[in-house]
Amino acid sequence: MNYLFIMYPWEDIDPNADSSLQLIHEVASRGYKVALTTAANLTIRDCMAMTFAKVLKNQDKVSKSVNSFYKNAQFKEEMLPLAGFDVIFMRANPPLDNIVLNFLDSVKDDVFIINDVEGLREANNKLYTAAFYDPKNEVIPATHVSKNKEYLKRVIKESDSEKMIMKPLNGYGGSGVIVLEKGASSNMNSLLDFYISRKDGESNYVILQDYVEGAELGDIRVLMLHGEPIGAMRRVPAEGDARSNVAAGGSIQKHTLTAAEKKLCKWVGPKLVQDGLYFAGLDLIGGKLIEVNVLSPGGINYINKLNKVKLQRKIIDYCDDVIRSRESLRSRRSELRKAVENA
Structure with missing residues:
Protein backbone atom coordinates (compact mmCIF):
# COMPACT_ATOMS: atom_id res chain seq x y z
CA MET A 1 0.00 0.00 0.00
CA ASN A 2 1.15 3.55 -0.76
CA TYR A 3 -0.07 6.40 1.46
CA LEU A 4 0.33 10.15 0.89
CA PHE A 5 -0.41 12.74 3.58
CA ILE A 6 -1.06 16.30 2.38
CA MET A 7 -0.50 18.23 5.58
CA TYR A 8 1.51 20.85 7.44
CA PRO A 9 5.33 20.71 7.68
CA TRP A 10 6.81 17.73 9.57
CA GLU A 11 8.78 20.16 11.72
CA ASP A 12 5.55 21.72 13.05
CA ILE A 13 4.30 18.47 14.57
CA ASP A 14 3.87 18.16 18.33
CA PRO A 15 4.57 14.43 18.80
CA ASN A 16 2.61 14.38 22.07
CA ALA A 17 -0.62 15.65 20.54
CA ASP A 18 -0.62 15.29 16.76
CA SER A 19 -3.27 13.00 15.24
CA SER A 20 -1.64 12.97 11.80
CA LEU A 21 1.54 11.56 13.35
CA GLN A 22 -0.48 8.72 14.91
CA LEU A 23 -1.86 7.83 11.47
CA ILE A 24 1.57 8.08 9.80
CA HIS A 25 3.13 5.89 12.49
CA GLU A 26 0.41 3.25 12.04
CA VAL A 27 0.90 3.19 8.26
CA ALA A 28 4.67 2.89 8.63
CA SER A 29 4.28 0.13 11.23
CA ARG A 30 2.44 -1.95 8.63
CA GLY A 31 5.40 -1.72 6.28
CA TYR A 32 3.59 0.48 3.79
CA LYS A 33 5.12 3.29 1.73
CA VAL A 34 4.62 6.67 3.42
CA ALA A 35 5.06 10.04 1.75
CA LEU A 36 4.36 13.53 3.09
CA THR A 37 3.78 16.76 1.25
CA THR A 38 2.28 20.21 1.68
CA ALA A 39 -0.16 22.09 -0.51
CA ALA A 40 2.67 24.30 -1.75
CA ASN A 41 4.52 21.27 -3.14
CA LEU A 42 1.79 20.09 -5.52
CA THR A 43 2.67 20.62 -9.17
CA ILE A 44 1.86 19.61 -12.76
CA ARG A 45 4.36 17.89 -15.03
CA ASP A 46 3.43 16.91 -18.58
CA CYS A 47 -0.27 17.26 -17.76
CA MET A 48 0.10 14.96 -14.75
CA ALA A 49 -0.58 15.91 -11.12
CA MET A 50 2.64 15.44 -9.14
CA THR A 51 4.10 16.45 -5.81
CA PHE A 52 7.52 17.10 -4.35
CA ALA A 53 7.27 14.65 -1.46
CA LYS A 54 9.24 13.59 1.59
CA VAL A 55 9.32 9.78 1.42
CA LEU A 56 9.91 8.00 4.69
CA LYS A 57 12.97 5.80 4.47
CA ASN A 58 12.36 2.15 5.26
CA GLN A 59 13.26 1.10 8.78
CA ASP A 60 14.25 -2.44 9.78
CA LYS A 61 11.99 -2.09 12.78
CA VAL A 62 9.54 0.76 13.38
CA SER A 63 9.64 1.89 16.99
CA LYS A 64 6.44 1.31 18.94
CA SER A 65 6.99 4.71 20.56
CA VAL A 66 5.48 7.47 18.44
CA ASN A 67 7.85 10.02 19.97
CA SER A 68 10.88 7.88 19.14
CA PHE A 69 9.53 7.26 15.63
CA TYR A 70 9.13 11.01 15.09
CA LYS A 71 12.57 11.81 16.44
CA ASN A 72 14.39 9.23 14.31
CA ALA A 73 12.39 9.42 11.07
CA GLN A 74 14.49 10.04 7.96
CA PHE A 75 13.24 11.09 4.56
CA LYS A 76 14.34 11.31 0.96
CA GLU A 77 12.99 13.90 -1.47
CA GLU A 78 11.16 12.60 -4.54
CA MET A 79 8.87 13.99 -7.23
CA LEU A 80 5.96 11.53 -7.38
CA PRO A 81 2.67 11.18 -9.29
CA LEU A 82 -0.47 11.51 -7.15
CA ALA A 83 -2.10 8.68 -9.12
CA GLY A 84 0.59 6.30 -7.87
CA PHE A 85 -0.81 6.31 -4.34
CA ASP A 86 -3.55 4.06 -3.02
CA VAL A 87 -4.68 6.47 -0.30
CA ILE A 88 -4.33 10.24 0.04
CA PHE A 89 -5.05 11.75 3.45
CA MET A 90 -5.99 15.43 3.47
CA ARG A 91 -4.61 16.68 6.79
CA ALA A 92 -3.88 20.34 6.03
CA ASN A 93 -5.08 22.92 8.54
CA PRO A 94 -8.01 25.19 7.59
CA PRO A 95 -8.76 27.25 5.63
CA LEU A 96 -8.68 24.97 2.62
CA ASP A 97 -6.83 26.12 -0.48
CA ASN A 98 -9.28 25.25 -3.28
CA ILE A 99 -6.38 24.95 -5.74
CA VAL A 100 -5.38 21.78 -3.84
CA LEU A 101 -8.75 20.27 -4.75
CA ASN A 102 -8.13 21.11 -8.41
CA PHE A 103 -4.95 18.98 -8.26
CA LEU A 104 -6.87 16.13 -6.62
CA ASP A 105 -9.72 16.29 -9.13
CA SER A 106 -7.51 14.63 -11.73
CA VAL A 107 -6.90 11.53 -9.57
CA LYS A 108 -10.09 11.23 -7.52
CA ASP A 109 -11.31 8.27 -9.61
CA ASP A 110 -8.02 6.39 -9.20
CA VAL A 111 -7.05 7.10 -5.57
CA PHE A 112 -9.04 6.80 -2.34
CA ILE A 113 -8.99 10.33 -0.95
CA ILE A 114 -10.02 10.81 2.65
CA ASN A 115 -11.93 12.99 2.69
CA ASP A 116 -13.57 13.05 -0.74
CA VAL A 117 -12.83 16.08 -2.94
CA GLU A 118 -16.46 17.11 -3.40
CA GLY A 119 -17.14 16.57 0.29
CA LEU A 120 -14.26 18.85 1.21
CA ARG A 121 -15.56 21.51 -1.17
CA GLU A 122 -18.90 21.46 0.57
CA ALA A 123 -17.81 21.02 4.16
CA ASN A 124 -14.41 22.68 4.62
CA ASN A 125 -15.80 25.58 6.66
CA LYS A 126 -18.42 26.21 9.32
CA LEU A 127 -21.23 26.67 6.77
CA TYR A 128 -21.60 22.91 6.38
CA THR A 129 -24.04 22.50 9.27
CA ALA A 130 -26.51 24.54 7.18
CA ALA A 131 -26.78 21.44 4.97
CA PHE A 132 -28.53 19.64 7.81
CA TYR A 133 -32.19 20.65 7.70
CA ASP A 134 -33.22 21.58 11.24
CA PRO A 135 -35.86 24.35 11.02
CA LYS A 136 -36.74 24.22 14.72
CA ASN A 137 -33.09 24.29 15.84
CA GLU A 138 -33.53 21.09 17.78
CA VAL A 139 -30.07 19.78 16.85
CA ILE A 140 -28.22 22.83 15.51
CA PRO A 141 -28.25 26.23 17.28
CA ALA A 142 -29.73 29.13 15.28
CA THR A 143 -26.84 30.29 13.09
CA HIS A 144 -26.35 33.46 11.03
CA VAL A 145 -23.52 34.13 8.57
CA SER A 146 -22.90 37.49 6.90
CA LYS A 147 -20.47 40.27 6.01
CA ASN A 148 -23.20 42.88 6.53
CA LYS A 149 -22.48 44.68 9.79
CA GLU A 150 -25.94 46.25 10.10
CA TYR A 151 -27.61 42.88 9.61
CA LEU A 152 -25.41 41.24 12.23
CA LYS A 153 -26.16 44.04 14.70
CA ARG A 154 -29.87 43.49 14.09
CA VAL A 155 -29.49 39.75 14.71
CA ILE A 156 -27.82 40.46 18.04
CA LYS A 157 -30.47 42.98 19.02
CA GLU A 158 -33.39 40.69 18.10
CA SER A 159 -31.95 37.60 19.76
CA ASP A 160 -33.91 36.30 22.77
CA SER A 161 -30.64 35.29 24.39
CA GLU A 162 -28.45 37.64 26.39
CA LYS A 163 -25.37 35.97 24.89
CA MET A 164 -24.27 34.84 21.44
CA ILE A 165 -21.14 33.23 20.05
CA MET A 166 -19.21 35.11 17.34
CA LYS A 167 -16.42 33.54 15.28
CA PRO A 168 -14.74 33.88 11.87
CA LEU A 169 -16.02 31.57 9.16
CA ASN A 170 -12.59 30.09 8.37
CA GLY A 171 -11.11 29.95 11.87
CA TYR A 172 -9.87 26.75 13.51
CA GLY A 173 -8.44 25.60 16.82
CA GLY A 174 -10.72 28.03 18.66
CA SER A 175 -9.12 31.10 17.09
CA GLY A 176 -11.33 34.17 17.16
CA VAL A 177 -14.20 32.60 19.13
CA ILE A 178 -15.76 35.06 21.59
CA VAL A 179 -18.95 35.36 23.66
CA LEU A 180 -21.00 38.50 22.92
CA GLU A 181 -23.17 39.92 25.67
CA LYS A 182 -25.95 42.40 24.96
CA GLY A 183 -24.81 44.43 27.93
CA ALA A 184 -21.60 45.21 26.05
CA SER A 185 -23.37 46.62 23.00
CA SER A 186 -21.20 49.75 23.05
CA ASN A 187 -18.30 47.61 21.82
CA MET A 188 -20.31 45.92 19.08
CA ASN A 189 -19.34 48.27 16.24
CA SER A 190 -15.62 47.97 16.83
CA LEU A 191 -15.80 44.19 17.27
CA LEU A 192 -17.70 43.70 14.03
CA ASP A 193 -15.35 46.05 12.19
CA PHE A 194 -12.40 44.04 13.46
CA TYR A 195 -13.88 40.69 12.40
CA ILE A 196 -15.24 41.82 9.01
CA SER A 197 -12.50 44.15 7.73
CA ARG A 198 -9.36 42.98 5.95
CA LYS A 199 -6.24 44.91 5.04
CA ASP A 200 -6.67 44.13 1.33
CA GLY A 201 -10.00 45.93 1.22
CA GLU A 202 -12.03 42.73 1.06
CA SER A 203 -14.20 41.52 3.93
CA ASN A 204 -14.55 38.37 6.01
CA TYR A 205 -17.67 36.39 6.77
CA VAL A 206 -18.69 36.33 10.42
CA ILE A 207 -20.76 33.67 12.18
CA LEU A 208 -23.22 34.50 14.93
CA GLN A 209 -24.65 31.52 16.76
CA ASP A 210 -27.09 31.23 19.63
CA TYR A 211 -25.29 30.56 22.90
CA VAL A 212 -26.00 27.02 24.10
CA GLU A 213 -26.44 26.71 27.83
CA GLY A 214 -23.66 24.64 29.35
CA LYS A 310 -5.70 2.86 19.36
CA LEU A 311 -8.13 4.61 17.05
CA GLN A 312 -5.49 4.93 14.33
CA ARG A 313 -5.68 1.17 13.79
CA LYS A 314 -9.42 1.36 13.07
CA ILE A 315 -8.90 4.24 10.65
CA ILE A 316 -6.11 2.58 8.67
CA ASP A 317 -7.95 -0.77 8.74
CA TYR A 318 -10.88 1.05 7.14
CA CYS A 319 -8.67 2.54 4.41
CA ASP A 320 -7.05 -0.84 3.73
CA ASP A 321 -10.48 -2.48 3.43
CA VAL A 322 -11.62 0.16 0.93
CA ILE A 323 -8.53 -0.39 -1.24
CA ARG A 324 -8.84 -4.19 -1.15
CA SER A 325 -12.52 -3.94 -2.06
CA ARG A 326 -11.75 -1.63 -4.98
CA GLU A 327 -8.98 -3.90 -6.22
CA SER A 328 -11.27 -6.92 -6.01
CA LEU A 329 -13.93 -5.13 -8.06
CA ARG A 330 -11.39 -4.07 -10.69
CA SER A 331 -10.05 -7.60 -10.93
CA ARG A 332 -13.53 -9.07 -11.32
CA ARG A 333 -14.45 -6.49 -13.97
CA SER A 334 -11.26 -7.32 -15.88
CA GLU A 335 -12.13 -11.03 -15.82
CA LEU A 336 -15.67 -10.35 -17.03
CA ARG A 337 -14.43 -8.16 -19.86
CA LYS A 338 -12.04 -10.93 -20.96
CA ALA A 339 -14.93 -13.38 -20.97
CA VAL A 340 -16.90 -11.09 -23.27
CA GLU A 341 -13.91 -10.40 -25.54
CA ASN A 342 -13.15 -14.13 -25.88
CA ALA A 343 -16.73 -15.04 -26.72
Whole structure:
Protein backbone atom coordinates (compact mmCIF):
# COMPACT_ATOMS: atom_id res chain seq x y z
CA MET A 1 0.00 0.00 0.00
CA ASN A 2 1.15 3.55 -0.76
CA TYR A 3 -0.07 6.40 1.46
CA LEU A 4 0.33 10.15 0.89
CA PHE A 5 -0.41 12.74 3.58
CA ILE A 6 -1.06 16.30 2.38
CA MET A 7 -0.50 18.23 5.58
CA TYR A 8 1.51 20.85 7.44
CA PRO A 9 5.33 20.71 7.68
CA TRP A 10 6.81 17.73 9.57
CA GLU A 11 8.78 20.16 11.72
CA ASP A 12 5.55 21.72 13.05
CA ILE A 13 4.30 18.47 14.57
CA ASP A 14 3.87 18.16 18.33
CA PRO A 15 4.57 14.43 18.80
CA ASN A 16 2.61 14.38 22.07
CA ALA A 17 -0.62 15.65 20.54
CA ASP A 18 -0.62 15.29 16.76
CA SER A 19 -3.27 13.00 15.24
CA SER A 20 -1.64 12.97 11.80
CA LEU A 21 1.54 11.56 13.35
CA GLN A 22 -0.48 8.72 14.91
CA LEU A 23 -1.86 7.83 11.47
CA ILE A 24 1.57 8.08 9.80
CA HIS A 25 3.13 5.89 12.49
CA GLU A 26 0.41 3.25 12.04
CA VAL A 27 0.90 3.19 8.26
CA ALA A 28 4.67 2.89 8.63
CA SER A 29 4.28 0.13 11.23
CA ARG A 30 2.44 -1.95 8.63
CA GLY A 31 5.40 -1.72 6.28
CA TYR A 32 3.59 0.48 3.79
CA LYS A 33 5.12 3.29 1.73
CA VAL A 34 4.62 6.67 3.42
CA ALA A 35 5.06 10.04 1.75
CA LEU A 36 4.36 13.53 3.09
CA THR A 37 3.78 16.76 1.25
CA THR A 38 2.28 20.21 1.68
CA ALA A 39 -0.16 22.09 -0.51
CA ALA A 40 2.67 24.30 -1.75
CA ASN A 41 4.52 21.27 -3.14
CA LEU A 42 1.79 20.09 -5.52
CA THR A 43 2.67 20.62 -9.17
CA ILE A 44 1.86 19.61 -12.76
CA ARG A 45 4.36 17.89 -15.03
CA ASP A 46 3.43 16.91 -18.58
CA CYS A 47 -0.27 17.26 -17.76
CA MET A 48 0.10 14.96 -14.75
CA ALA A 49 -0.58 15.91 -11.12
CA MET A 50 2.64 15.44 -9.14
CA THR A 51 4.10 16.45 -5.81
CA PHE A 52 7.52 17.10 -4.35
CA ALA A 53 7.27 14.65 -1.46
CA LYS A 54 9.24 13.59 1.59
CA VAL A 55 9.32 9.78 1.42
CA LEU A 56 9.91 8.00 4.69
CA LYS A 57 12.97 5.80 4.47
CA ASN A 58 12.36 2.15 5.26
CA GLN A 59 13.26 1.10 8.78
CA ASP A 60 14.25 -2.44 9.78
CA LYS A 61 11.99 -2.09 12.78
CA VAL A 62 9.54 0.76 13.38
CA SER A 63 9.64 1.89 16.99
CA LYS A 64 6.44 1.31 18.94
CA SER A 65 6.99 4.71 20.56
CA VAL A 66 5.48 7.47 18.44
CA ASN A 67 7.85 10.02 19.97
CA SER A 68 10.88 7.88 19.14
CA PHE A 69 9.53 7.26 15.63
CA TYR A 70 9.13 11.01 15.09
CA LYS A 71 12.57 11.81 16.44
CA ASN A 72 14.39 9.23 14.31
CA ALA A 73 12.39 9.42 11.07
CA GLN A 74 14.49 10.04 7.96
CA PHE A 75 13.24 11.09 4.56
CA LYS A 76 14.34 11.31 0.96
CA GLU A 77 12.99 13.90 -1.47
CA GLU A 78 11.16 12.60 -4.54
CA MET A 79 8.87 13.99 -7.23
CA LEU A 80 5.96 11.53 -7.38
CA PRO A 81 2.67 11.18 -9.29
CA LEU A 82 -0.47 11.51 -7.15
CA ALA A 83 -2.10 8.68 -9.12
CA GLY A 84 0.59 6.30 -7.87
CA PHE A 85 -0.81 6.31 -4.34
CA ASP A 86 -3.55 4.06 -3.02
CA VAL A 87 -4.68 6.47 -0.30
CA ILE A 88 -4.33 10.24 0.04
CA PHE A 89 -5.05 11.75 3.45
CA MET A 90 -5.99 15.43 3.47
CA ARG A 91 -4.61 16.68 6.79
CA ALA A 92 -3.88 20.34 6.03
CA ASN A 93 -5.08 22.92 8.54
CA PRO A 94 -8.01 25.19 7.59
CA PRO A 95 -8.76 27.25 5.63
CA LEU A 96 -8.68 24.97 2.62
CA ASP A 97 -6.83 26.12 -0.48
CA ASN A 98 -9.28 25.25 -3.28
CA ILE A 99 -6.38 24.95 -5.74
CA VAL A 100 -5.38 21.78 -3.84
CA LEU A 101 -8.75 20.27 -4.75
CA ASN A 102 -8.13 21.11 -8.41
CA PHE A 103 -4.95 18.98 -8.26
CA LEU A 104 -6.87 16.13 -6.62
CA ASP A 105 -9.72 16.29 -9.13
CA SER A 106 -7.51 14.63 -11.73
CA VAL A 107 -6.90 11.53 -9.57
CA LYS A 108 -10.09 11.23 -7.52
CA ASP A 109 -11.31 8.27 -9.61
CA ASP A 110 -8.02 6.39 -9.20
CA VAL A 111 -7.05 7.10 -5.57
CA PHE A 112 -9.04 6.80 -2.34
CA ILE A 113 -8.99 10.33 -0.95
CA ILE A 114 -10.02 10.81 2.65
CA ASN A 115 -11.93 12.99 2.69
CA ASP A 116 -13.57 13.05 -0.74
CA VAL A 117 -12.83 16.08 -2.94
CA GLU A 118 -16.46 17.11 -3.40
CA GLY A 119 -17.14 16.57 0.29
CA LEU A 120 -14.26 18.85 1.21
CA ARG A 121 -15.56 21.51 -1.17
CA GLU A 122 -18.90 21.46 0.57
CA ALA A 123 -17.81 21.02 4.16
CA ASN A 124 -14.41 22.68 4.62
CA ASN A 125 -15.80 25.58 6.66
CA LYS A 126 -18.42 26.21 9.32
CA LEU A 127 -21.23 26.67 6.77
CA TYR A 128 -21.60 22.91 6.38
CA THR A 129 -24.04 22.50 9.27
CA ALA A 130 -26.51 24.54 7.18
CA ALA A 131 -26.78 21.44 4.97
CA PHE A 132 -28.53 19.64 7.81
CA TYR A 133 -32.19 20.65 7.70
CA ASP A 134 -33.22 21.58 11.24
CA PRO A 135 -35.86 24.35 11.02
CA LYS A 136 -36.74 24.22 14.72
CA ASN A 137 -33.09 24.29 15.84
CA GLU A 138 -33.53 21.09 17.78
CA VAL A 139 -30.07 19.78 16.85
CA ILE A 140 -28.22 22.83 15.51
CA PRO A 141 -28.25 26.23 17.28
CA ALA A 142 -29.73 29.13 15.28
CA THR A 143 -26.84 30.29 13.09
CA HIS A 144 -26.35 33.46 11.03
CA VAL A 145 -23.52 34.13 8.57
CA SER A 146 -22.90 37.49 6.90
CA LYS A 147 -20.47 40.27 6.01
CA ASN A 148 -23.20 42.88 6.53
CA LYS A 149 -22.48 44.68 9.79
CA GLU A 150 -25.94 46.25 10.10
CA TYR A 151 -27.61 42.88 9.61
CA LEU A 152 -25.41 41.24 12.23
CA LYS A 153 -26.16 44.04 14.70
CA ARG A 154 -29.87 43.49 14.09
CA VAL A 155 -29.49 39.75 14.71
CA ILE A 156 -27.82 40.46 18.04
CA LYS A 157 -30.47 42.98 19.02
CA GLU A 158 -33.39 40.69 18.10
CA SER A 159 -31.95 37.60 19.76
CA ASP A 160 -33.91 36.30 22.77
CA SER A 161 -30.64 35.29 24.39
CA GLU A 162 -28.45 37.64 26.39
CA LYS A 163 -25.37 35.97 24.89
CA MET A 164 -24.27 34.84 21.44
CA ILE A 165 -21.14 33.23 20.05
CA MET A 166 -19.21 35.11 17.34
CA LYS A 167 -16.42 33.54 15.28
CA PRO A 168 -14.74 33.88 11.87
CA LEU A 169 -16.02 31.57 9.16
CA ASN A 170 -12.59 30.09 8.37
CA GLY A 171 -11.11 29.95 11.87
CA TYR A 172 -9.87 26.75 13.51
CA GLY A 173 -8.44 25.60 16.82
CA GLY A 174 -10.72 28.03 18.66
CA SER A 175 -9.12 31.10 17.09
CA GLY A 176 -11.33 34.17 17.16
CA VAL A 177 -14.20 32.60 19.13
CA ILE A 178 -15.76 35.06 21.59
CA VAL A 179 -18.95 35.36 23.66
CA LEU A 180 -21.00 38.50 22.92
CA GLU A 181 -23.17 39.92 25.67
CA LYS A 182 -25.95 42.40 24.96
CA GLY A 183 -24.81 44.43 27.93
CA ALA A 184 -21.60 45.21 26.05
CA SER A 185 -23.37 46.62 23.00
CA SER A 186 -21.20 49.75 23.05
CA ASN A 187 -18.30 47.61 21.82
CA MET A 188 -20.31 45.92 19.08
CA ASN A 189 -19.34 48.27 16.24
CA SER A 190 -15.62 47.97 16.83
CA LEU A 191 -15.80 44.19 17.27
CA LEU A 192 -17.70 43.70 14.03
CA ASP A 193 -15.35 46.05 12.19
CA PHE A 194 -12.40 44.04 13.46
CA TYR A 195 -13.88 40.69 12.40
CA ILE A 196 -15.24 41.82 9.01
CA SER A 197 -12.50 44.15 7.73
CA ARG A 198 -9.36 42.98 5.95
CA LYS A 199 -6.24 44.91 5.04
CA ASP A 200 -6.67 44.13 1.33
CA GLY A 201 -10.00 45.93 1.22
CA GLU A 202 -12.03 42.73 1.06
CA SER A 203 -14.20 41.52 3.93
CA ASN A 204 -14.55 38.37 6.01
CA TYR A 205 -17.67 36.39 6.77
CA VAL A 206 -18.69 36.33 10.42
CA ILE A 207 -20.76 33.67 12.18
CA LEU A 208 -23.22 34.50 14.93
CA GLN A 209 -24.65 31.52 16.76
CA ASP A 210 -27.09 31.23 19.63
CA TYR A 211 -25.29 30.56 22.90
CA VAL A 212 -26.00 27.02 24.10
CA GLU A 213 -26.44 26.71 27.83
CA GLY A 214 -23.66 24.64 29.35
CA ALA A 215 -21.05 25.88 26.89
CA GLU A 216 -19.01 27.19 29.80
CA LEU A 217 -18.54 23.54 30.86
CA GLY A 218 -16.90 22.67 27.55
CA ASP A 219 -17.80 20.66 24.48
CA ILE A 220 -17.71 17.06 23.29
CA ARG A 221 -15.41 16.08 20.40
CA VAL A 222 -16.65 12.95 18.64
CA LEU A 223 -14.55 11.23 15.97
CA MET A 224 -16.67 9.66 13.22
CA LEU A 225 -15.49 6.93 10.84
CA HIS A 226 -17.79 6.05 7.93
CA GLY A 227 -20.73 7.63 9.70
CA GLU A 228 -20.18 5.89 13.05
CA PRO A 229 -18.67 7.28 16.28
CA ILE A 230 -15.41 5.57 17.19
CA GLY A 231 -14.36 7.73 20.15
CA ALA A 232 -15.16 10.85 22.13
CA MET A 233 -13.77 13.18 24.78
CA ARG A 234 -14.88 16.23 26.73
CA ARG A 235 -12.87 19.44 26.24
CA VAL A 236 -13.01 21.86 29.16
CA PRO A 237 -12.13 25.55 28.73
CA ALA A 238 -9.30 27.12 30.68
CA GLU A 239 -10.44 29.40 33.47
CA GLY A 240 -11.72 32.70 32.08
CA ASP A 241 -11.83 31.42 28.48
CA ALA A 242 -14.89 30.59 26.37
CA ARG A 243 -12.95 28.24 24.09
CA SER A 244 -12.62 24.57 24.95
CA ASN A 245 -10.13 23.68 22.17
CA VAL A 246 -6.99 22.05 23.53
CA ALA A 247 -4.95 24.29 21.20
CA ALA A 248 -6.46 27.26 23.04
CA GLY A 249 -5.48 25.99 26.49
CA GLY A 250 -8.43 23.71 27.24
CA SER A 251 -8.09 20.40 29.07
CA ILE A 252 -9.60 17.00 28.34
CA GLN A 253 -11.72 14.51 30.23
CA LYS A 254 -12.97 11.02 29.50
CA HIS A 255 -16.47 10.95 28.07
CA THR A 256 -19.02 8.27 27.25
CA LEU A 257 -21.61 9.30 24.68
CA THR A 258 -25.10 9.75 26.08
CA ALA A 259 -28.16 8.26 24.39
CA ALA A 260 -29.00 11.71 22.99
CA GLU A 261 -25.47 12.17 21.62
CA LYS A 262 -25.56 8.73 20.00
CA LYS A 263 -28.88 9.67 18.40
CA LEU A 264 -27.34 12.87 17.04
CA CYS A 265 -24.40 10.91 15.58
CA LYS A 266 -26.84 8.50 13.94
CA TRP A 267 -28.70 11.50 12.48
CA VAL A 268 -25.52 13.09 11.09
CA GLY A 269 -23.71 9.91 9.99
CA PRO A 270 -25.55 9.10 6.73
CA LYS A 271 -25.06 12.65 5.43
CA LEU A 272 -21.32 12.45 6.12
CA VAL A 273 -20.99 9.16 4.22
CA GLN A 274 -23.13 10.46 1.36
CA ASP A 275 -20.76 13.43 1.02
CA GLY A 276 -17.63 11.28 1.19
CA LEU A 277 -16.65 12.62 4.60
CA TYR A 278 -15.40 9.32 5.91
CA PHE A 279 -13.31 10.65 8.79
CA ALA A 280 -14.72 13.68 10.61
CA GLY A 281 -14.86 15.35 13.99
CA LEU A 282 -18.14 16.57 15.50
CA ASP A 283 -18.22 19.26 18.17
CA LEU A 284 -21.27 18.99 20.42
CA ILE A 285 -22.52 21.24 23.20
CA GLY A 286 -25.62 20.54 25.24
CA GLY A 287 -26.70 17.83 22.82
CA LYS A 288 -26.46 20.17 19.81
CA LEU A 289 -24.15 20.05 16.80
CA ILE A 290 -21.87 23.11 16.74
CA GLU A 291 -19.34 22.23 14.04
CA VAL A 292 -18.23 19.45 11.69
CA ASN A 293 -14.45 19.22 11.21
CA VAL A 294 -13.40 17.48 7.99
CA LEU A 295 -9.91 18.74 7.07
CA SER A 296 -7.70 17.51 9.88
CA PRO A 297 -9.91 16.34 12.76
CA GLY A 298 -7.83 15.84 15.87
CA GLY A 299 -8.18 14.11 19.20
CA ILE A 300 -6.81 10.64 18.43
CA ASN A 301 -3.98 10.91 20.97
CA TYR A 302 -6.18 12.15 23.78
CA ILE A 303 -9.01 9.66 23.22
CA ASN A 304 -6.45 6.85 23.01
CA LYS A 305 -4.89 7.81 26.34
CA LEU A 306 -8.22 8.31 28.11
CA ASN A 307 -9.66 5.00 26.95
CA LYS A 308 -6.54 2.87 26.35
CA VAL A 309 -7.45 2.31 22.70
CA LYS A 310 -5.70 2.86 19.36
CA LEU A 311 -8.13 4.61 17.05
CA GLN A 312 -5.49 4.93 14.33
CA ARG A 313 -5.68 1.17 13.79
CA LYS A 314 -9.42 1.36 13.07
CA ILE A 315 -8.90 4.24 10.65
CA ILE A 316 -6.11 2.58 8.67
CA ASP A 317 -7.95 -0.77 8.74
CA TYR A 318 -10.88 1.05 7.14
CA CYS A 319 -8.67 2.54 4.41
CA ASP A 320 -7.05 -0.84 3.73
CA ASP A 321 -10.48 -2.48 3.43
CA VAL A 322 -11.62 0.16 0.93
CA ILE A 323 -8.53 -0.39 -1.24
CA ARG A 324 -8.84 -4.19 -1.15
CA SER A 325 -12.52 -3.94 -2.06
CA ARG A 326 -11.75 -1.63 -4.98
CA GLU A 327 -8.98 -3.90 -6.22
CA SER A 328 -11.27 -6.92 -6.01
CA LEU A 329 -13.93 -5.13 -8.06
CA ARG A 330 -11.39 -4.07 -10.69
CA SER A 331 -10.05 -7.60 -10.93
CA ARG A 332 -13.53 -9.07 -11.32
CA ARG A 333 -14.45 -6.49 -13.97
CA SER A 334 -11.26 -7.32 -15.88
CA GLU A 335 -12.13 -11.03 -15.82
CA LEU A 336 -15.67 -10.35 -17.03
CA ARG A 337 -14.43 -8.16 -19.86
CA LYS A 338 -12.04 -10.93 -20.96
CA ALA A 339 -14.93 -13.38 -20.97
CA VAL A 340 -16.90 -11.09 -23.27
CA GLU A 341 -13.91 -10.40 -25.54
CA ASN A 342 -13.15 -14.13 -25.88
CA ALA A 343 -16.73 -15.04 -26.72
